[in-house]
Amino acid sequence: MGKKTKNKRRGPEPVNTTPLPKKRAEKDPRKHGQATRETVESLVIAFVLAFLFRTFQAEAFVIPTGSMAPTLMGRHADMHCPECGQRYRINESELTDSDVDRIREMRGGRVSPAQIMAENRGLAGQCPNCRRINWLGPVNGIRESQDAVLERSYSGDRILVNKYLYSFTDPQRWDVVVFKYPGDAVQNYIKRLVGLPGEELEIKGGDLFVRENDSDEFKIVRKPPKKIMAVRQLVYDSAREPAELRQAGYPLRWTPANDGWTAEEAVNNKRVDLAYQAKATDDTSWLRYSHIPANAVTWATAERTGIDLGPDAKPQLITDYNAYNTTIDGQQLRRQDGRVALPTNDQGLHWVGDLIVDAEVDIASDEGKLVLELVEAGCRFRCTFEVADGSAELTALPFGSTAAQPIAACGKTGVRGDGSHELRMANVDSRLTVWVDGGVLKFDKPTDYDAQELLASDGGILPQQDDANPGDLSPAGIGAEGLEATVDRVTLWRDIYYIAEKNTKDDVTPNRGWPPSDFLMTTSPGEVAVKTDNGPVTWYDMMHDPAAWDAFRARRSQTFKLGEDQFFVMGDNSAASSDARLWAAGNGGKGGIPGGPYLERKMLIGKAVCVYWPHSFDRLPGTSIPFPLFPNVRDMRLVR
Template structure:
């Protein structure tokens, strides 16, 4: 039987990519997983009833992905078959919609069974006209049953896109044979759908105190008291909320326009809401062997030494430098170079065939010269802007795959539609000698925000530089850190909500006031905060190289680099904007827009949308802005219907989300192969995924 594998680092479990068994077993495996999850839910309900019957607490299972990546709805939880990175993609459609369709299927089957009995009785008694009428009804029911069963198949999630290597990973074994052959000949495993995070909701506090901005809250959906929603609280009574450039701005109702101030989140909220863009631990060996460039590269001659070696499905990288006092400042920089399905097709065929001879012959038969073929192949090897891509939204349903002729790829609108400038960089650094300087650099709208460490005494200085002119901006913050001796350090530097934040080994560093006002600090002001890159490839590439690590007179090694982004709230308002979840008007294809600086003027036209929050009301948004039906989309109602507008009535609030207390289980216990009876017992949760809700 196909097993549900625990998505952990492939280095720990080499067997995690072992092929699934025969396709015929896939359905029974899926049904067994669903049975286990149902049984677990019953057990959890009894446990909670016992533990919390005397407390004002309630369990809640998140149904959809509107709060992803912070919290998960029904989803598939997998390791990428190409790079090993664990990611989640939505399977919400396999929940309620599939359940409704299957209920319809069972009803039709029962009607057909009853009809067959009536038909037999009519024929036995010689009532031919009655039998003919029954047969026509049976033909109709049979066609309906065929349609419903096809609908159930069509909405199945058959694939999802890895955020690291952009591989569209197939997730069901009952796909056309050529699909499996295209994926290095590996047999495709069934990836089960898991229920959403089970969270604990504190109901007691909201009766005696007001919730705070940025709390995650659960409430009754206006107009349907049986449906609970979960969102993040953004607006409080007596405020006007503005969504602009992906951020939240607040002012008192009826105050002047100039009173709008950006709403900055506490550091723990920022950390919880960051989404991973790239991790150097998960570079794909398949792509690398096909000549695909690595994301991090040295940009200074004779500076950083990049050691890259293939290890299984990954490329292990180490970035080392050993400078003297006379050597210039040396940089490593990140380029957001993401492959498309054509790049993946080439890389897989090259890995399978051992050469590109067959592909070249096919191109020549199609009238494509070698030069043109090479140009097409490398056309996508260019840096692009960071977008709001979320793998949770990039699932692929069966009907979509069939419509593409089984060329697996995600919908372009699910691969990011907004430029995101609020970023964070993670670096694991081995300082070999306590001398010189180490720098972490982030770029937003052509401005460098930089943390410079003095490795001799641990002092750090935050500064800002205009990339267009190279001139320092009027910003400085300083502090003391523990990075003052040889050793290994985990560093994180973030530029989010117009503030700079620094963590060392997981601890926030106190640097005093690190906020800034773009209208006062930046030459362009806030309105002019659009991406920038020099037209000369040898000069500062600005937002096309949005993160960097610098060294001066230092001896150190970086063993891991990761880039993360903030969530981006899309400015859209029901009754004002189209349903397209895009912040600006543009007819340029997204892949061109994010790669071509001469197109970036459109970002100056990003929308502002304002919302009033009256007394007794709240304003809530989902973290997964492109996929969240929140206050932005609640229309002004007629005749007293609910929701009555873009607000949440305070009386509908249930409580504050406290913790993810029971993440889905992986369906197995230790020794379950030797003791099969264990397989029928509800599995224990994935303890590593238990966490506070931030």
């Protein structure tokens, strides 16, 4: 079945316990060159723009809060998980500089700003990949924190803003803009511009819809590929599988669904090196993802000997979880009587069906099929690569159907014959996008689809699953038919989820005391729950139990009408952003009350262009050699 002669000398099929080969196939040097060019380009642009200070064409700003995280960072701690190695940032403190000044004034100036920040700083945060809670330093009374290295606090990203661009051109949707807060023209804020003058905007199911006239239907707003990449958030990276969980019997998230695939594992210090091997089969064999994130209890149990964690792993839906929002501070520890756990509110309250999958694949055959699959509302979206001729086809298989519907085709993808490739597929904003080795594929037809036609069940878009089809509990897969291949790394991401909350002067939210939510929130009994026509349903049941999924019909949508020269802005960190949706009480009671849920053109300062100075390092990277203010070149970047 398309197997090359040279492959016959590879020896017997690997088994699950076979160590990984020490030497992998060499990466394409063009990819390294591309990454180098992008880094150099970002640096050149950053430093060129810095010179524009002298001509007053650009101005520097510091990001004050985490409302745009992880796109742009406010005050934060920069963490590296000691178990899986994942780098992530958490909200180090809710206090802004103005908050510190106000507290210092209330206390008669007897304390320094540093003391105030120390009293209110975060103590721990959760890794987005392995979900271990990591400490920012030793905490009295918390045994597991005593070996933690003290992490310092960093101020927000420093960005350059083009102040005069909007004097010559109109703002564009998805621009990241700096503006004067409408309730207090002294304060500068930064958000993403998503609504344009004269539009009516609808937030529904995590997506944005617009219409220009009352007689028109709302149409979904789709992000271009660069914006998709800018706002995506990590779900899981197979290259960062923690050894401690595996040794305690916790299952892998990517597992073979049948005999066509095998998983190779080798413990490498604190991580497990993983590779997945596909052998040539007559039918499509599948490697599938199950979302089984660990939690604080899982990690505490893993430290005990003789306990098998496998039976406790239960798949759940992917949510709008954001590691930046997982900060645990002293007040929270006191509320939980010292128990170390992440509150439900910080685990993401909403199911996210828009996903992106990346795969590093080494194909060892000159024919056969390789398939990338993403599932939303039970519908299986697939990109099938024909290795023999290098073509690809996009299809959709709705839940409960046996016939796939063609969407579009591409005659030349570059995936032809044997070779190594970086493949990516996104199902975002009711559009399929495919990348091969960094380039976006062009298909013969638009790759947009009608979500109501393909995804809706009895008028609502809900997660789906049955005995024969895991559906949204297994929302991603890689298939192989008639070829041999190795998947060295596979990473799953989610799209940004815009929360349909509204708190304006004329429409005050009923969710007082709750984070922003699509749902009307309550407790039942003592657990976080949502209100439905059939009574409250707990968040835990909604995420884990298909019998509770009808509760997703209780999701609300919100609409906002914009007038002439009015824009709508929201933060990328929708769960922790006081933006135009919530401007009833003056950005959380700070700085006055704006005129309505909109931003007037006259309040715009400019467009964010680049992060020219992210936080610096105190020592040479990778060493213990002191070097104050060592430039953090890696995080200098354009703002997308």
